[in-house]
Amino acid sequence: MTNLERYHKILKTNLGAVEADFNDEVMRYNHYKKWESVRHMDIIADLEEAFDLSFDVLDITSFNTYSKGIEILEKLGVDMQA
Amino acid sequence: MIFAIDKKNSAHTALYTADQEMSYGELTEAVSRFETHLNGRNLAFCLCKNTMAAVIGYLGILDQGSVPLLLDEQMEEEQIKKLYDIYAPGILWLPEEKADRWQRVLPGRIRYRDRGYVLLEPDTAPQVELHEDLALLLTTSGSTGSPKLVRLSRENICSNAASILEYLEITEKERAITTLPMHYTYGLSVLHSHLLAGAGIILTEQSVVQEDFWRLLADRKATSLSGVPYTYQLLNRLRLFEEQEDPAGAAGLYGNAYRSLRTLTQAGGKLPEELQKKAALWSKKRQIRFFIMYGQTEATARMGYLPAESCLDKTGSLGIAIPGGRFWLADELHQEIHKPGVAGELYYQGPNVSLGYARRREDLARGDERGGILATGDLAQFDEDGYFYIVGRKSRFVKLYGRRIGLDSCEKILADAWGQEEAAEFVCVGSDSKIQVACTQQQAAEWAVPWLTEHLDLPRKAVEGLWLPQIPRNHQGKTDYHRIEALYLEKKERHTR
Numbered sequence: 001m002t003n004l005e006r007y008h009k010i011l012k013t014n015l016g017a018v019e020a021d022f023n024d025e026v027m028r029y030n031h032y033k034k035w036e037s038v039r040h041m042d043i044i045a046d047l048e049e050a051f052d053l054s055f056d057v058l059d060i061t062s063f064n065t066y067s068k069g070i071e072i073l074e075k076l077g078v079d080m081q082a
Numbered sequence: 083m084i085f086a087i088d089k090k091n092s093a094h095t096a097l098y099t100a101d102q103e104m105s106y107g108e109l110t111e112a113v114s115r116f117e118t119h120l121n122g123r124n125l126a127f128c129l130c131k132n133t134m135a136a137v138i139g140y141l142g143i144l145d146q147g148s149v150p151l152l153l154d155e156q157m158e159e160e161q162i163k164k165l166y167d168i169y170a171p172g173i174l175w176l177p178e179e180k181a182d183r184w185q186r187v188l189p190g191r192i193r194y195r196d197r198g199y200v201l202l203e204p205d206t207a208p209q210v211e212l213h214e215d216l217a218l219l220l221t222t223s224g225s226t227g228s229p230k231l232v233r234l235s236r237e238n239i240c241s242n243a244a245s246i247l248e249y250l251e252i253t254e255k256e257r258a259i260t261t262l263p264m265h266y267t268y269g270l271s272v273l274h275s276h277l278l279a280g281a282g283i284i285l286t287e288q289s290v291v292q293e294d295f296w297r298l299l300a301d302r303k304a305t306s307l308s309g310v311p312y313t314y315q316l317l318n319r320l321r322l323f324e325e326q327e328d329p330a331g332a333a334g335l336y337g338n339a340y341r342s343l344r345t346l347t348q349a350g351g352k353l354p355e356e357l358q359k360k361a362a363l364w365s366k367k368r369q370i371r372f373f374i375m376y377g378q379t380e381a382t383a384r385m386g387y388l389p390a391e392s393c394l395d396k397t398g399s400l401g402i403a404i405p406g407g408r409f410w411l412a413d414e415l416h417q418e419i420h421k422p423g424v425a426g427e428l429y430y431q432g433p434n435v436s437l438g439y440a441r442r443r444e445d446l447a448r449g450d451e452r453g454g455i456l457a458t459g460d461l462a463q464f465d466e467d468g469y470f471y472i473v474g475r476k477s478r479f480v481k482l483y484g485r486r487i488g489l490d491s492c493e494k495i496l497a498d499a500w501g502q503e504e505a506a507e508f509v510c511v512g513s514d515s516k517i518q519v520a521c522t523q524q525q526a527a528e529w530a531v532p533w534l535t536e537h538l539d540l541p542r543k544a545v546e547g548l549w550l551p552q553i554p555r556n557h558q559g560k561t562d563y564h565r566i567e568a569l570y571l572e573k574k575e576r577h578t579r
Contacts, residue, residue: 029292030287030288030289030292036289036557037289037290037291037312037316038312038555038557038559040289040291041291041316041319042552045551045552049551057320057321058293060291060319060320061291061292061293061295061296061320062293064292064293064294
């Protein structure tokens with residue numbers, strides 16, 4: 001599984017997302033399905049575990065769209081192409 | 083007008099959003115205009131978001147004498163339809179973007195539009211008999227779509243708002259930022275009490291885990307913030323309550339956004355004592371008042387509060403009754419308990435005790451069925467100073483091997499006995515044959531089973547452990563016991579397969 005697929009899998013598990021949803025028009029905090037604070041923290045916990053890293057406060061609070069999540073993971077050293 | 087909105091300083095700002103302000107004068111006008119589009123006394127479904135439009139419509143419906151039922155705007159259409167079929171509202175106040183879909187389900191006409199909301203009047207609205215005292219309906223369980231509603235009178239609403247205003251000493255200088263939805267009794271009580279005080283309310287749909295929330299809090303200089311236990315756990319996760327100010331934590335966001343805060347309130351369940359202490363110490367150092375409060379929708383919102391100055395001396399206590407209310411405890415024979423340290427069911431008496439429940443349309447014609455007294459279903463005791471402590475929930479008991487065992491007290495003794503540096507949260511569920519202990523730490527989950535069986539002198543097979551990566555919580559951040567029970571069943575099935 002690639003890192004991008006790992007990211008997708010976590011979004012699918014927590015939000016019931018499907019492939020077609022993976023864009024910023026659809027997948028935004030507070031607008032997309034059940035993406036509110038409880039799910040948000042679950043997603044972050046799963047990402048931290050899957051990629052063995054730690055989100056700081058700014059990472060947590062600025063993660064608000066699908067691609068913002070990728071940007072943060074890349075900033076934390078995850079190669080999303082791999 | 084309701085909450086004497088028209089008697090406030092008309093130039094003072096009542097509602098703030100990220101990009102708009104509305105004064106009390108403008109709010110009075112908007113509510114009056116809304117009311118001119120209402121005919122007769124109706125049941126009204128109000129689909130709520132923390133926006134100006136939702137507030138204006140809600141106040142208009144309430145003030146005109148119609149009866150709003152507040153629902154989460156994000157509630158599933160199917161569930162709203164189910165409630166519609168049961169209660170048959172004469173009007174609906176809902177976001178414009180949903181109007182088309184609703185008009186297909188409920189043919190009707192749009193009577194009024196304001197700020198992105200529409201007033202929809204279905205063509206086939208049967209007459210529903212509403213008791214003269216009935217003023218407001220709230221759901222008991224947030225967004226689950228249960229048809230069970232709490233019936234509230236205007237006196238319930240106004241007296242509770244006045245009590246809250248009194249003990250929190252809300253002045254017109256306050257500006258509360260919304261962290262809770264307005265269809266939820268606690269969120270609604272913040273709106274009511276601040277309107278009554280002529281204070282400001284900063285409306286937002288954002289949560290504390292979002293940057294925009296902190297930017298808004300800083301820009302609008304919020305003076306108070308309210309939260310359920312889960313909100314406080316999030317604030318803690320955002321490192322707001324650190325002893326040493328952490329520039330990378332929430333306290334550092336947007337130039338110390340929190341600095342305008344003067345009051346924190348917490349309700350909606352018990353905060354873990356460690357976290358209460360931490361938040362109380364942090365608040366004290368910054369001269370922020372921190373209030374622990376207790377209530378239920380069945381009592382409009384609030385019944386008890388812990389005065390801010392007692393937050394550290396009386397950690398874990400729900401405090402004392404709010405102004406105008408009274409608490410007492412009753413034993414199993416319904417005798418009042420007068421001795422400190424003896425547990426019994428907590429009763430409350432006050433003008434904010436609801437009229438009763440509604441489960442079907444005909445119930446809306448019923449009057450007061452409680453006479454101002456509420457059996458809370460919580461088990462509590464009081465100390466020598468008269469401060470009350472919840473020790474459990476009346477129904478959270480199992481009968482194991484002929485003994486009555488409180489699941490809440492199991493959780494507490496486990497947490498106390500664990501005694502490791504890293505605190506563990508234990509959640510107990512059970513039936514009359516087994517207690518199940520869930521925990522987020524594998525080591526603690528394994529330790530809990532033999533310890534509890536020994537401590538309670540129970541057979542080993544009466545207690546099962548389950549390690550969970552996370553304790554499931556519902557929308558309001560309360561422990562989701564049903565989900566944990568379901569997880570046990572799943573685990574069991576996997577084993578037998």
